Amino acid sequence: MMLSRRNTLQLYIYGTLMLCVVGKAVEPLISTVALRSLSEAETRLPCRHEGDGQVVQVSWSRFRASGNEERIIMYHFTEGLKEFTDFVSKMRFESLDPTKDATLLILNTAESDDATYVCKIATFPSGNTDITIKLTVWSRPISNVEAVELVEGQTFRTAATCRAVGWPQPRLTWDTDVAGQAQNRSVDARTVSSQFSLHPLRSLDGRRLDCLVWHPTFDTPQRIRNRLVVHYPPDVWIEHRGKGEWYVGLEDAELKCVSGGNPKPHNITWARLEGSMPEGWRPILTAH
Template sequence: MARDYAARCPVSPVRSTWLLAATVLLFARGIAAQKVRVEEELEAYPTESVELRCQFIDGGGRTKLTQVSWIWEPTDGQRDNIAVYHPMYGQSFPNTDFKDRVVFLHNSLENPSIRISNLRMSDAGRYTCEYATYPSGNEQGTTTLTMLAKPKNSAKVVTVQAGTKSVVVAQCEAADGKPAATIKWLASVGGNHSTSSTNGPDGTVTVRSEYRLVPTPTDNGREVTCIVNQRTQERPWDHAMKLSVEYPPSVSIEGYDNNWYVGRSDATLLCLANANPEPTTITWTAVSGPLPDTVVVDGNKLMVKKVDDAVNTTFICEVKNKHGSSKTQISTLVIEERRETTPGPSSGAVIGGILGVLAFIGIIIGTIFFIRKRQEDGEGPPKHKPPPPVKASSSTEMNLDDETTGALNGGAPPVLDDSAKYDNVNELTDHNLDPSNHEPPAANISRGESFVSPAMFV
């Protein structure tokens, strides 16, 4: 019903202006009525000091101040007086927790500001400066004190064994911070993290984060970084760690070159193991039985002092660590004479050859392109304007007298066209060079003469 009335009776612009003016007036009167001036919010750290300022503003000077008190209201507790000042009876500090840590900065009712020293996290809360006045009664102003705490950051790796299940491989913690910190991870391995927080009795928060993955031998030594962000830190805190993944050994034997000839003295085999932690034992054995007398073992190295038929066998290398053991074997073949080996081309020569071939191909492609370009330019239209064509004339027209020819040319001297001249020359040349043409040239016949030969009488 109220909505229908508002729809039928909209507020006029004049009425809106009066409402706005009334609101501003009430707000101004509220400010004027606020006679106790304090700071609304303050921030501080443990073990430091903070000053809570308070001042009574009396424009008319008609208010009589009787007493001032500072009342502390903790975040989750009851109100309690911590400091009282009376102009006749002096100072009083009723709360024993603040008694040795609170002092009045000025021995005055008009400015009863206090200082709290050796702050604790539990000191956070609302502090009210309250006046007992006459005749208006009590006047007060409240300051909210927020306690901040820098977190104690730490991070560590967790040594794990390679397996098929997701486990915690790194941990990061931001302890006793306020406000609570946020933890992020930067990692080059595939994994995920979980975060939890715990509230302390003094209002601080401890945040813990764990990074998890399914560890494999290739993850050992990979790097993960914990990043902590918190309001009290000038910049994010970060700590890089290398994962520690333990796994049983994997073994390989190197050094055999298929050229163990009789009498050779520098034949050597190396037993290489990939393990974490490092192998505890490395054992060399032979399939044929005990190691030959010409064989010397030094850790992972098996050396043959002189190759003979006794080392024509299969050698076995076994490696152990606390997570297990692994072994591999290699068969060595003794030959009578040394096998000459031809060294292959070096990598530098191979690379140089490839570059040379590429350069040669580039030269060929460039040459072909240049030739085709020249051909296209030669087949294009002529760059000069050719002379106009001239109608070929008969031999009888060529025998016209100069006067007739001049008349035909408008009285100018006769002009012989160059193209016609060159065409006649070419015709004569072709006629003279043709060996099949042995007929004498035809005689010139003037106009009016007959082309029929006269009769011959016998």
């Protein structure tokens, strides 16, 4: 039978469409999802078959940057569950029937769980479906401030050091109204430190020098409260109670020694230049 050119073209188009349909049925459907989680949290990796056909088997594997495959867990509709040794009690299926919902739970996520995860769903007669999840694990910063006790008259020096460790690397700033200079340094990919330096003056004692830790896991920066400590010697002067000059026979005469200073003096001693203290005198200790 002779075919016209039009019939030949129609047959070719029909055959091409059939090949496409058949080809689509046997090739894996690959979907990639990017997820982010926190260390020490529970992480949920969704995987669910939405197409036609009966789910025969589901399995999870993960790939690190090296490309090596680590098999995690598998479920076969007749043979049941198989958990691989390295992940027992660490990861499990969320559903009791993984053929309906193959979502994987990482029960206590660690930074080492940062990897690419692949969920494989084998169905009959449709073929295989692969869902790839690129999981990024962040960790909230651990931070602290080390304050330095300063002394009035010292040269320009470090008053406090703030450190933070997290992933991604945190950022540090200072919240203060005192004049000084901040110097930040990256220790490694996760660790940063910041030093705040100034000229120690007694007027700075007790002033605010807070460290602010900025990180994508925080809605607002974490504030580490800190106060400057500047030691300085006391300025001593003597006050007396009452008005006017003292005279012979004055009763309850009182001299007050005012010292100040930081830290406060532990002991105050009275002496009289002309000799011993007057008869009947006694010190009165007052708490400040």
